[in-house]
Amino acid sequence: MSIGIKISLNNKLYLRDPQETSLGQNIIKHSILLIDEIGFEAFTFKKLAAKMNSTEASVYRYFENKHLLLLYLVSWYWEWVSYLIDINTMNIKSAEEKLKIIINTLVLAYKENPAIDYVNESVLHRVIIAEGTKAYYTKEVDKENTEGFFSNYKMLCDKVANVISEVNPDFPYPRALASNLFEMANSHSYFAIHLPRLTDVNVKDENYEEVKDMLLHFTNSLLLNE
Amino acid sequence: MSIGIKISLNNKLYLRDPQETSLGQNIIKHSILLIDEIGFEAFTFKKLAAKMNSTEASVYRYFENKHLLLLYLVSWYWEWVSYLIDINTMNIKSAEEKLKIIINTLVLAYKENPAIDYVNESVLHRVIIAEGTKAYYTKEVDKENTEGFFSNYKMLCDKVANVISEVNPDFPYPRALASNLFEMANSHSYFAIHLPRLTDVNVKDENYEEVKDMLLHFTNSLLLNE
DNA sequence: AATTAAAAGATAGTATTGCTATTAAAGTAA
DNA sequence: TTACTTTAATAGCAATACTATCTTTTAATT
Numbered sequence: 001m002s003i004g005i006k007i008s009l010n011n012k013l014y015l016r017d018p019q020e021t022s023l024g025q026n027i028i029k030h031s032i033l034l035i036d037e038i039g040f041e042a043f044t045f046k047k048l049a050a051k052m053n054s055t056e057a058s059v060y061r062y063f064e065n066k067h068l069l070l071l072y073l074v075s076w077y078w079e080w081v082s083y084l085i086d087i088n089t090m091n092i093k094s095a096e097e098k099l100k101i102i103i104n105t106l107v108l109a110y111k112e113n114p115a116i117d118y119v120n121e122s123v124l125h126r127v128i129i130a131e132g133t134k135a136y137y138t139k140e141v142d143k144e145n146t147e148g149f150f151s152n153y154k155m156l157c158d159k160v161a162n163v164i165s166e167v168n169p170d171f172p173y174p175r176a177l178a179s180n181l182f183e184m185a186n187s188h189s190y191f192a193i194h195l196p197r198l199t200d201v202n203v204k205d206e207n208y209e210e211v212k213d214m215l216l217h218f219t220n221s222l223l224l225n226e
Numbered sequence: 227m228s229i230g231i232k233i234s235l236n237n238k239l240y241l242r243d244p245q246e247t248s249l250g251q252n253i254i255k256h257s258i259l260l261i262d263e264i265g266f267e268a269f270t271f272k273k274l275a276a277k278m279n280s281t282e283a284s285v286y287r288y289f290e291n292k293h294l295l296l297l298y299l300v301s302w303y304w305e306w307v308s309y310l311i312d313i314n315t316m317n318i319k320s321a322e323e324k325l326k327i328i329i330n331t332l333v334l335a336y337k338e339n340p341a342i343d344y345v346n347e348s349v350l351h352r353v354i355i356a357e358g359t360k361a362y363y364t365k366e367v368d369k370e371n372t373e374g375f376f377s378n379y380k381m382l383c384d385k386v387a388n389v390i391s392e393v394n395p396d397f398p399y400p401r402a403l404a405s406n407l408f409e410m411a412n413s414h415s416y417f418a419i420h421l422p423r424l425t426d427v428n429v430k431d432e433n434y435e436e437v438k439d440m441l442l443h444f445t446n447s448l449l450l451n452e
Numbered sequence: 453a454a455t456t457a458a459a460a461g462a463t464a465g466t467a468t469t470g471c472t473a474t475t476a477a478a479g480t481a482a
Numbered sequence: 483t484t485a486c487t488t489t490a491a492t493a494g495c496a497a498t499a500c501t502a503t504c505t506t507t508t509a510a511t512t
Binding site for chain 2 (some may be wrong): 130
């Protein structure tokens, strides 16, 4: 039983809207699980179809190729984070407090009560951490950017940058800090698990508290000291 | 005429050492150019061989697959940066000054006088910016890490983290700041060109000064304010 | 200068990937 | 019930990611 919020995404990301049909929802559901399981490079539509007892050709009716499917998942994720931030900061006046909540949401989004039953937010979180950046490090980035394929991420960046500027109007790099918070939230979660010498934080059993504390420390240090 | 410095890399990265033969050097040279031209996803050993008038099978005698070739290029790049940092900070006593030089070197490494004729450092810089992170966002990261495939990057991170701790022994995240400097140097160079709404810096005609200024600002703010 | 070993080139072959096309079956709406 | 749409089933094709073998070229040793 889904609460029925619908994440709104650029409709050029897909050929047929996967949120509209049960096959589409199945594609989303199993692609998240399969990418998590075997990694994006080894992931193919044929394997996905096999896993969900459908056919390759059927998957191709929804997504042009696996890159656009990843872009869809990434956009979905950031839109979901954006939605959570809106809810969690709704009645907060203080910009400092808002920024704290934003950082909290960024790192701990995957824990929030799942609102959509065909998306396992916790697994999606792992997928975004491990594969997310591949969505925009591509030769077609400029063309895709003009088509609005990254607008969810950019809008979230705007939103957070605005709060940063509210906290400290003189800080000269609000957008950069915002995007850096997104990147660090994910990269240091990855480093902690796979390349611990590249970070100072620990992550054990899906506990990302230390990542959050680090982001808070960085942000405070950058914005509140003069 | 090459000065003859030899970058030392983990010998499990390759099947035959490409630095030792002219075919090997050609593989390095043209792979940098071709990845820059068509992107890592479209890059194949067959296309590379065609470009350099050799054969696919010959390339496979040097590298197991294109992923390991990328890892080789990435390791080469960070080892090159590490070497430049050593030279540039050789007679510097002050840790603050050293850190400034490190940041400078990080962002502007590609400009340094090319010491190795088969590597176009400026093009390699672009390749690392656009494709570098794909070297460690892979399903085999843990296995490859135990084999020491990322040791060049990790050692550079150690080196910079030590200087950071020298500047401020109480700063709790020296490694994270170090790796974040590497990541930001590259990601914001990329954002400035392709996704400008994700940053506040401008890059035009290979002029990365603003990226450098931002990294200096972040670093000072994090380490020098109390 | 002749001999030999190693490297590179040439060619072939295979399983998988990344698609497109066609036709048949199933479900759904008029 | 007919007609329309969606999905399943199957086939096919060019490119990718290799491996294997064999011949020629190059370089090193005697």
